[in-house]
Each structure stands twice: as C-alpha cells, then as structure tokens.
Amino acid sequence: MIPQKPTQQDYNNWHNDPNNWHLGMFYYNKEDKRMFVPKKLKWAGFTINFGNSKAILITIAFLFFMYTLTQLK
Template structure:
C-alpha cells in the first residue's frame, strides 16, 4: 500500500478529473485526497470542502446550525 504523500501532479490530476466534482462543479468529493479544503474548480475563487474527508462534517455542522438559528429568529 502506498503511504507516500501525494505529489503536486497527483493533486493537479485529481483537481482536473470531472469525476471528483458534483453539482455543477461546486462540490468536490475525492477519498484519495486527504485535504479538507482543496481549491475550487476555478482556483481564484478560493477553496471548497472535500466532502470525502470525514472532518468535513465537523466543519459544516456549526455553519448549518448557525444558519438555522438565524432563520428561526
């Protein structure tokens, strides 16, 4: 089993692969990519969440709770 850190070429290939992008290229899902916040499809727009990373739920949950609390007020 390969335990080496992915190369920049690996990251670039994963980023270009359309199979890793969902919902009109807005959601990134790649279990091989361990980064929590990879660059968005259009890189100058910032970062997105890698939904294959188990920590993504911990990042999104507080945001969702805050949005719900604001909408309920």
Template sequence: MDNQKASEEEKNNWHNDPNNWVWGMFYYNPEDKRMFPPKRIKEFGWTINFANPNSVFICVILILVLMVISESIK
C-alpha cells in the same frame, strides 16, 4: 499513498479530473485527504471535499451554529 503527502502535481491531477466533481460543482475524492481543496475555478476560493467525513462534519456544525445564531437574533 500510504501515510505520504500528495505532491502538488497529484493534487492538480485530482483537481482537474472531472470524475472528482459531482455535477461539476461538488468535489468528492476519497484519495484526497484535504478538507478544503480549491474550487473548480481556483480564484473563487475553497470548497468542501465531500469524501472527507471531517470536512462534512465541520460544515454541518457551522450550519447548525449559524441557524442557532439567526434564531436568537429574531
């Protein structure tokens, strides 16, 4: 998929493919450019696409900010 957005059908196929879920809970799909795809059970919200470096970076920054805030409260 060069410079094209994936169709909803393709996104659903990626989501339903067990090979894109590490240990059944971590989503890892380099073809999927979404940073936050739906969780395995879509009603539970979103997860991180660990194959997308931007989503991992945002998650790390968020964790660091929360750690700094929690240390400043003590």
C-alpha cells in the same frame, strides 16, 4: 509500510478529474485528505472536500450554528 504523502502532481490530477466534481461544483475525493481544495476557477477561492469526514462534520456544525443564530430572534 508508511503511506507516501501525495505529490503536487497527484493533487493536480485529482483536481482535474471530472469524476471528482459532482454537478461541476461539489468536490468529492476520499483519497485527497485536504479539507478545503481550490475551486475549478482559481480566482473563486476554495470549496469543501465532501470526501473528507472532518470537513463534513465542520460543515454540519457551521450550518447548525447558523440555524441556531437565526432562531434566537
């Protein structure tokens, strides 16, 4: 059985569920496969879905890259 793609209503429900937001700004939802999701304040851009392992790997790689750049001085 092929899993169905989430509907816009699913995305809206996940986004509005306070259990998916930690400290009001960290989004964590393993059901939501998106790497980046809109922030609670729509005008504020996007945030990382910490429930997505690819998003966490990209974030760690980015932080490591930034750390390496600061050490090159």
